[in-house]
Amino acid sequence: AQKVTQAQTEISVVEKEDVTLDCVYETRDTTYYLFWYKQPPSGELVFLIRRNSFDEQNEISGRYSWNFQKSTSSFNFTITASQVVDSAVYFCALSGGLNTDKLIFGTGTRLQVFP
Amino acid sequence: KAGVTQTPRYLIKTRGQQVTLSCSPISGHRSVSWYQQTPGQGLQFLFEYFSETQRNKGNFPGRFSGRQFSNSRSEMNVSTLELGDSALYLCASSLIGQNTGELFFGEGSRLTVL
Numbered sequence: 039a040q041k042v043t044q045a046q047t048e049i050s051v052v053e054k055e056d057v058t059l060d061c062v063y064e065t066r067d068t069t070y071y072l073f074w075y076k077q078p079p080s081g082e083l084v085f086l087i088r089r090n091s092f093d094e095q096n097e098i099s100g101r102y103s104w105n106f107q108k109s110t111s112s113f114n115f116t117i118t119a120s121q122v123v124d125s126a127v128y129f130c131a132l133s134g135g136l137n138t139d140k141l142i143f144g145t146g147t148r149l150q151v152f153p
Numbered sequence: 154k155a156g157v158t159q160t161p162r163y164l165i166k167t168r169g170q171q172v173t174l175s176c177s178p179i180s181g182h183r184s185v186s187w188y189q190q191t192p193g194q195g196l197q198f199l200f201e202y203f204s205e206t207q208r209n210k211g212n213f214p215g216r217f218s219g220r221q222f223s224n225s226r227s228e229m230n231v232s233t234l235e236l237g238d239s240a241l242y243l244c245a246s247s248l249i250g251q252n253t254g255e256l257f258f259g260e261g262s263r264l265t266v267l
Contacts, residue, residue: 073255081241081263082157085255134198139186139250140209143196 040065042132044144051120052152059115059147061130067091071133072106072113073141078126086128089113120151155179157259159244165265171232174262176244178225182257184208184250185227187219190241190261199242202227203250231264239266 041064051057063072074086087097089106097104101118117124127146134140158177166172178185186209187199198211202221219229225246231238241263245256 075258080260081243082260083243083245083256083258085257088255129196134209137251138209139184139201139245139247139256140198140211141188141196141256142198143188145195 040067040132040134040142042130042142042144044130044147046147047145048148048150050150050152053121054119055151056116056118057120057149057151059117059128059130059149061113061115061144063111063113063130063132065132067133067135069136073131073133074104074113074115075129075131075143076126077129077146083129086115117149120149122151122153125149125151157244157246157257159242159259159262161262162260163263163265165267166234167267168234168236170234171230172234172264173228173230174242174244174264176227176229176246176259178227178244178246179257182246182248183225184247185221185225186245186247186250186256187227187229188243188245189213190243191237191239196243199229201250208250234266236266239264 043062070091072089075083103116105114129146130144131141184203186201201209205221216232221227241261243261245258
């Protein structure tokens with residue numbers, strides 16, 4: 039069965055702190071995709087990153103970085119020097135198959151960044 | 154370009170009624186998928202349409218149905234509403250629906266069932 043676990047329900051940090059959001063996934067597929075989405079209070083999910091199962095290179099985009107480790111089935115997300123605007127709910131997701139947009143979402147981590 | 158548009162944004166219904174939600178994808182996008190978001194169950198996949206054909210369906214009862222029109226606009230319908238159907242319903246679109254790119258989500262339709 040496919041499953042995504044985000045064990046951290048809520049994280050609170052003070053601005054400029056670094057924060058890591060954990061994501062652990064389960065799948066029997068050999069080819070799959072992993073995603074992170076951000077959900078601000080307005081409700082829409084905003085795409086942050088897509089990673090395929092054959093690419094374990096870490097990725098950095100500005101203050102955001104992602105660590106993909108197949109050996110531990112983890113796809114963690116780090117925000118460096120957090121800002122108040124980073125406050126949102128973050129979802130990790132796993133592709134629900136090939137040739138489909140179906141996603142299996144984790145339960146989300148609510149990040150609160152205080153000034 | 155315009156994003157994914159969902160209407161209505163908010164609605165209140167009573168048990169037993171039915172509801173239709175609409176989703177206009179980004180121009181040129183042919184794949185539309187729907188998700189239900191509740192505090193208890195989180196984000197759950199409802200169904201996916203590509204070129205007017207349902208390509209995938211989640212584990213929801215038959216009261217939940219959808220369709221896609223030739224212009225890629227999509228509607229979902231929930232009949233015989235139950236209290237547990239109260240949720241944020243999110244629509245997402247993509248070019249070809251093969252997880253090759255990002256999904257673009259709308260702001261959702263928040264349904265309250267009384």
